[in-house]
Amino acid sequence: MRICLVGTVSPPDEARKVMAHNLLSILAKECDVTFFDLQRLLSLDEWDKVKKFKPDVIHAIMAASPFSFLLTRILQRMCKNPKTVMFSPIIPFRGYSHGLWFAFSSLLEPTVPLIKPDLVLTQSAEAEATYRRLGCNVMPFVYSGVDLDRFHPISSAEKKELRARYEVESDKFVILHVGSVRKWRNVECLKKIQEDDENQVFLVGRPATKYERDVTELLERAGVMVTHAYNPKIEEFYALSDCYMFPTTDAAGSIDIPLSVLEAMACGLPVVSTRFGGLPQIFSEADGFYYADVAEFPDRLKLLKSQGAAVKTRELVFPYSWENIAQNLLNVYEGLLS
Numbered sequence: 001m002r003i004c005l006v007g008t009v010s011p012p013d014e015a016r017k018v019m020a021h022n023l024l025s026i027l028a029k030e031c032d033v034t035f036f037d038l039q040r041l042l043s044l045d046e047w048d049k050v051k052k053f054k055p056d057v058i059h060a061i062m063a064a065s066p067f068s069f070l071l072t073r074i075l076q077r078m079c080k081n082p083k084t085v086m087f088s089p090i091i092p093f094r095g096y097s098h099g100l101w102f103a104f105s106s107l108l109e110p111t112v113p114l115i116k117p118d119l120v121l122t123q124s125a126e127a128e129a130t131y132r133r134l135g136c137n138v139m140p141f142v143y144s145g146v147d148l149d150r151f152h153p154i155s156s157a158e159k160k161e162l163r164a165r166y167e168v169e170s171d172k173f174v175i176l177h178v179g180s181v182r183k184w185r186n187v188e189c190l191k192k193i194q195e196d197d198e199n200q201v202f203l204v205g206r207p208a209t210k211y212e213r214d215v216t217e218l219l220e221r222a223g224v225m226v227t228h229a230y231n232p233k234i235e236e237f238y239a240l241s242d243c244y245m246f247p248t249t250d251a252a253g254s255i256d257i258p259l260s261v262l263e264a265m266a267c268g269l270p271v272v273s274t275r276f277g278g279l280p281q282i283f284s285e286a287d288g289f290y291y292a293d294v295a296e297f298p299d300r301l302k303l304l305k306s307q308g309a310a311v312k313t314r315e316l317v318f319p320y321s322w323e324n325i326a327q328n329l330l331n332v333y334e335g336l337l338s
Helices: 015-027 044-053 066-078 100-107 109-115 125-133 156-165 187-194 213-222 235-239 259-266 294-307 322-337
Strands: 002-007 032-037 057-060 083-087 119-122 138-140 173-178 199-204 225-227 243-246 271-273 289-291
Touching (some): 015 322, 066 100, 066 109, 119 125, 173 235
Parallel strands (some): 057 083, 083 119
16 A cells, blocks of 8 residues: 655644654555655655655645645646545634634635545544535544653652753642643633642643743743743653643634643543543543533642542553554555555
């Protein structure tokens, strides 16, 4: 089987790049794989490389939007009609309130039935309903994964050393969030968590996205530690923490199954999350994984600290290793080609 993946991998500082980075290396062990790098979209050599490769499947690891549908359709025609697959990390049809990309996607929504791929893989009920309404062939499929070797629990001594390195007080209960510092992410609510003197909120921003200065300043004034620079050892931030919080409610704020939640679970952290996207479809409340409305976060955190219950979140993400995701994808490809 010959597979062409379409996306961006460098630096792996946000979800779609992380997906492409991991799936590219794993799938290449099982079959012939080439990569169409969107950072070289205007390079004729990049297009010629794909044409000469003659893929059986073209799989775009980017948001399922009119732009990506059109690009995939052009590649398909150029390569004599291989099968085409698309992830749907974020639904782009959100109107004009979330910026130009969402605005143009919404404007071009009527074109989707004309340029749709052979299959759209979705991770939430909303995404599934949206793309079915647009006439797409849809398959519910978990494609968010985690590197279980990179993200893992560490010893108390290692945690103490990491806190000293990042200047985090050793006696604090550290609550982590990883993601873009913007209102869509609803990170302002972490200010309330920081008001408890026992807590230290640590927010690791995504440099690939534009920071909203007012949100950052609000959090920093409250005592939240905010880091802006890309760190290739992001696993260290999970390792030094005691709990992970995911407060996002706006569907435009994250992919439907956030990688950061899976990474935190792989590190053995308890997680408090909103019922966001596809999370409720794969995780029930159990073994250190909790759902709550944002207003309930402070009380849920107090209960979590007082109970001291056994946390087994790492075991919950074993089915979502990148190796398992890649094998499941190969089964999808084979089904399309049969």
